[in-house]
Amino acid sequence: MATTTPTMNRPMNLGASAADHLDRVDALAKVTGAAKYGRDRYLPGSLFAALIRCPWGSAELLSDNAAEVGKLAGVVEIKISRREGTYHGRDVGYVLADSVVALKRAMNALKLEWKRREVKTRIEDTVKEPPAINEDAKKVLDAAAKKLSAVYSTPVQTHSSLETHGCVVDHRGDSATVYASTQGTFAFRDGLDEALKLKGSDFEIVCEYVGGGFGSKLGGPGKEGLNAARISAARGKPVYLFVNREEEHLDTGNRPSSMTFAELAFENDGTITGGQILTFGGVGVARGGGGCDVPSGRYNFGDLRRAHTDVSFNAGGPRAMRAPGKPQGAFAEELMLDEVALACNVDPLELRMRLARSGNHKEMMKAGAKLIGWANRIPTGTQTGTIRRGMGVGLCSWGLFPARAEGEVVIYRDGSVEARTGTQDIGTGQRTIMGVVAAEAVGINPDEVRCSIGSSKLPVGPGSGGSVTAPNTAPPMRAAALDAKNKLLTIIAKELNVEASALEIVKGEVLRGGQRVMSFKDACQRITGDSITGRSDAAKVDTSGKGHSDGVQFVELSVDTETGVIHLHNVVALQSCGRVLARKTAESQIIGGVIQGLSYALFEQRVLDRVTGAMVNANLESYKILGPKDMPHITPVLWSKGQTKVCSLGEPPVIPTAGAVACAVLNAIGAPVRSLPITPAKVLAALAGVGGKKNEDGGAR
Amino acid sequence: MAEGVSRRSFIKTAGLSAAATMGPGMVEVALTVNGAARKVKIDPAATLLETLRVDCNLTGAKEVCDRASCGACSVLVDGKLVCSCMMLALDAQGCAVTTVEGLVGADGKPDAVQAAFIKHDALQCGFCTPGFVIAARALLNVNPKPTLAEIKGALAGNICRCGAYTNIFNAVLEASGQAVVADGG
Numbered sequence: 001m002a003t004t005t006p007t008m009n010r011p012m013n014l015g016a017s018a019a020d021h022l023d024r025v026d027a028l029a030k031v032t033g034a035a036k037y038g039r040d041r042y043l044p045g046s047l048f049a050a051l052i053r054c055p056w057g058s059a060e061l062l063s064d065n066a067a068e069v070g071k072l073a074g075v076v077e078i079k080i081s082r083r084e085g086t087y088h089g090r091d092v093g094y095v096l097a098d099s100v101v102a103l104k105r106a107m108n109a110l111k112l113e114w115k116r117r118e119v120k121t122r123i124e125d126t127v128k129e130p131p132a133i134n135e136d137a138k139k140v141l142d143a144a145a146k147k148l149s150a151v152y153s154t155p156v157q158t159h160s161s162l163e164t165h166g167c168v169v170d171h172r173g174d175s176a177t178v179y180a181s182t183q184g185t186f187a188f189r190d191g192l193d194e195a196l197k198l199k200g201s202d203f204e205i206v207c208e209y210v211g212g213g214f215g216s217k218l219g220g221p222g223k224e225g226l227n228a229a230r231i232s233a234a235r236g237k238p239v240y241l242f243v244n245r246e247e248e249h250l251d252t253g254n255r256p257s258s259m260t261f262a263e264l265a266f267e268n269d270g271t272i273t274g275g276q277i278l279t280f281g282g283v284g285v286a287r288g289g290g291g292c293d294v295p296s297g298r299y300n301f302g303d304l305r306r307a308h309t310d311v312s313f314n315a316g317g318p319r320a321m322r323a324p325g326k327p328q329g330a331f332a333e334e335l336m337l338d339e340v341a342l343a344c345n346v347d348p349l350e351l352r353m354r355l356a357r358s359g360n361h362k363e364m365m366k367a368g369a370k371l372i373g374w375a376n377r378i379p380t381g382t383q384t385g386t387i388r389r390g391m392g393v394g395l396c397s398w399g400l401f402p403a404r405a406e407g408e409v410v411i412y413r414d415g416s417v418e419a420r421t422g423t424q425d426i427g428t429g430q431r432t433i434m435g436v437v438a439a440e441a442v443g444i445n446p447d448e449v450r451c452s453i454g455s456s457k458l459p460v461g462p463g464s465g466g467s468v469t470a471p472n473t474a475p476p477m478r479a480a481a482l483d484a485k486n487k488l489l490t491i492i493a494k495e496l497n498v499e500a501s502a503l504e505i506v507k508g509e510v511l512r513g514g515q516r517v518m519s520f521k522d523a524c525q526r527i528t529g530d531s532i533t534g535r536s537d538a539a540k541v542d543t544s545g546k547g548h549s550d551g552v553q554f555v556e557l558s559v560d561t562e563t564g565v566i567h568l569h570n571v572v573a574l575q576s577c578g579r580v581l582a583r584k585t586a587e588s589q590i591i592g593g594v595i596q597g598l599s600y601a602l603f604e605q606r607v608l609d610r611v612t613g614a615m616v617n618a619n620l621e622s623y624k625i626l627g628p629k630d631m632p633h634i635t636p637v638l639w640s641k642g643q644t645k646v647c648s649l650g651e652p653p654v655i656p657t658a659g660a661v662a663c664a665v666l667n668a669i670g671a672p673v674r675s676l677p678i679t680p681a682k683v684l685a686a687l688a689g690v691g692g693k694k695n696e697d698g699g700a701r
Numbered sequence: 702m703a704e705g706v707s708r709r710s711f712i713k714t715a716g717l718s719a720a721a722t723m724g725p726g727m728v729e730v731a732l733t734v735n736g737a738a739r740k741v742k743i744d745p746a747a748t749l750l751e752t753l754r755v756d757c758n759l760t761g762a763k764e765v766c767d768r769a770s771c772g773a774c775s776v777l778v779d780g781k782l783v784c785s786c787m788m789l790a791l792d793a794q795g796c797a798v799t800t801v802e803g804l805v806g807a808d809g810k811p812d813a814v815q816a817a818f819i820k821h822d823a824l825q826c827g828f829c830t831p832g833f834v835i836a837a838r839a840l841l842n843v844n845p846k847p848t849l850a851e852i853k854g855a856l857a858g859n860i861c862r863c864g865a866y867t868n869i870f871n872a873v874l875e876a877s878g879q880a881v882v883a884d885g886g
């Protein structure tokens with residue numbers, strides 16, 4: 001059961017939601033270790049499986065010692081089903097053992113002899129020269145007062161979910177239970193019937209807790225689920241298959257790399273008249289999915305020619321990652337705006353106020369500028385000290401997308417209330433907001449509702465992607481709760497010989513004409529059976545898909561021009577999401593998006609060996625993610641004035657951050673770093689390019 | 702064994718030849734976990750993390766990186782903060798091991814650190830949370846009133862991918878009876 005403990009440290013957000021001080025309902029289970037994730041399900045008699053992977057970007061398997069390793073104690077089976085791989089991490093078979101240790105021992109003992117082949121590892125291996133400028137764009141550029149010609153690039157970012165991909169499959173002959181780490185309980189079910197040789201109704205996907213996903217766990221059971229299901233079905237034993245950290249980096253998706261070639265024409269006041277923006281997405285062995293969203297549509301870019309091409313090479317392919325295609329595009333877009341502003345000697349915030357299309361964004365920019373102290377921003381290129389301060393700003397937006405969702409609310413005779421949806425909670429607070437919505441509609445406190453989620457036996461709900469869960473599950477859950485309440489009030493009305501519409505439930509009391517009739521608990525005791533169940537009626541739920549979430553972020557940082565190291569100081573993140581359901585979890589979504597954006601801006605990059613195609617940093621010590629010591633102060637601002645509809649929240653806060661960081665760096669050092677991550681080496685190189693100090697040997701310091 | 706190779710790394714990563722010659726298979730170890738004595742039969746190569754999770758059904762400590770770079774498997778061994786993925790269960794014999802489950806009081810009430818994590822929503826997916834809770838408890842045990850900088854330093858061995866750091870810092874300040882970092886009006 002949830003608790004309510006007031007926090008007063010973010011006064012500007014107080015009153016944003018009906019449940020301002022409600023704690024995350026599953027927080028107690030998570031802080032005490034009681035929460036059982038898929039990875040925590042060790043069933044008696046389990047077999048443990050691991051996938052065998054190609055260690056090079058492209059290679060042929062010449063020989064193996066599988067027969068020898070298969071004889072080791074505890075090893076049940078070794079199967080090699082492919083003898084080549086076209087990216088590092090391509091699965092070619094599996095090892096099955098009767099314990100964790102035996103599995104690790106077998107994997108270590110397995111010696112595979114590979115013959116490497118030539119590889120491509122980057123967009124630049126295919127796009128070797130800047131693309132030609134379109135004739136129409138050329139006319140616009142020729143007529144321009146000023147021009148910007150620049151190339152922006154972003155690296156591959158891995159999702160790095162802390163709970164790796166996988167599941168435990170317990171096949172019992174005519175039924176099965178699958179403990180999955182997934183963002184799509186129902187997609188997981190729908191992809192598993194063949195492998196289990198069972199109908200979807202004969203098995204259950206259980207996903208009570210998920211240790212992160214960020215988009216990578218959306219697409220059904222994947223190779224982990226399919227392998228575990230087939231093995232469990234064949235052997236009639238539970239099979240535990242979770243990939244390790246290295247495999248998680250290699251073969252569970254990523255945010256694809258990007259290159260943006262911009263040729264912009266603009267007036268002396270910064271008004272952009274058009275030009276050409278060509279983007280490329282680096283999609284590994286995939287054929288698509290590398291979108292790079294620039295221009296985003298948030299600014300007026302004039303008469304622009306635009307094209308995108310995905311480029312394949314020898315690496316694991318992309319999957320949707322929090323706001324797919326958007327942060328890489330926003331990085332290029334925001335930085336090119338600041339470069340235009342610098343060329344025109346215009347304040348970049350003022351330029352955005354002129355170019356932004358949405359009045360909402362303009363209002364948020366004004367409010368955010370006050371919070372970050374934009375008036376104290378030092379003009380670009382005027383600082384000479386070793387430590388130089390910078391400020392940057394970026395915008396984001398996200399739509400509202402329909403998804404199929406149903407809900408049930410059960411009122412029990414003992415007075416307890418259960419909200420039921422099969423949708424999973426990947427950390428967004430889905431379980432919490434379901435309770436808030438049901439409680440409000442019934443007329444009781446949120447901490448009196450138990451939420452059952454994360455099971456394919458519960459009412460259908462969407463995958464946690466595209467920020468669709470809250471907007472699409474809240475209306476049916478509300479409808480189900482109202483239905484349950486009406487059924488209860490009908491029982492009471494009969495007893496009192498009044499119309500049900502004359503009764504209401506407020507704060508756990510049944511009222512008639514504002515006067516207390518009985519408590520909610522007493523009312524529940526009049527239920528004749530064990531319980532009454534309210535259901536959503538899909539036809540009556542508004543899924544019009546209209547709604548918009550906007551955001552603006554400001555970043556303040558300083559750059560050490562001796563070392564190139566960037567120190568983050570403050571981030572102000574204003575974000576609208578329609579009606580806020582639970583303040584604390586909403587604030588956490590914004591803060592989390594910002595942190596992932598900062599991490600993307602400064603640290604994260606998949607590094608592939610250009611000769612072998614192997615990822616050289618497939619771990620968490622050299623694939624650097626922003627940690628506690630890197631943290632600035634972050635101010636999340638819920639922009640919720642006058643909103644009635646529940647809109648998207650999870651995706652948008654990650655979009656503008658890296659762009660705002662890049663703009664702040666430009667402001668500090670007077671030269672743009674057009675490539676993420678903005679490492680000390682790139683900062684020093686940028687400084688050297690604008691007359692920064694040089695070492696005696698001529699290299700940048 | 703080459704100099705610089707620890708017993709743990711040798712046994713944990715031992716290959717085919719070592720596996721064949723390593724000896725008698727399962728061994729019984731006596732552990733003291735969260736105040737209770739436990740006897741479990743394990744493979745001598747099993748880490749403390751595996752033993753806690755698989756054999757003791759204490760799954761609060763998580764395997765995330767399996768090489769001490771994320772802190773998700775943190776436990777206290779004789780009061781000291783340890784990555785349980787880097788310690789053999791055999792080596793934990795005779796020591797008092799405390800996991801995140803063990804911080805809950807006999808009355809079922811969460812520890813002050815756990816309560817503050819709940820209050821400040823210092824978690825999202827929750828997978829890193831047990832590690833952060835243990836690391837924060839280890840800090841407060843030796844430094845009851847840490848500064849924000851000291852908190853960041855003490856938690857630097859832990860990673861949270863969802864991005865709960867801001868609220869984690871506030872939770873640790875709260876648990877130590879100090880004012881949390883507030884945002885202006």
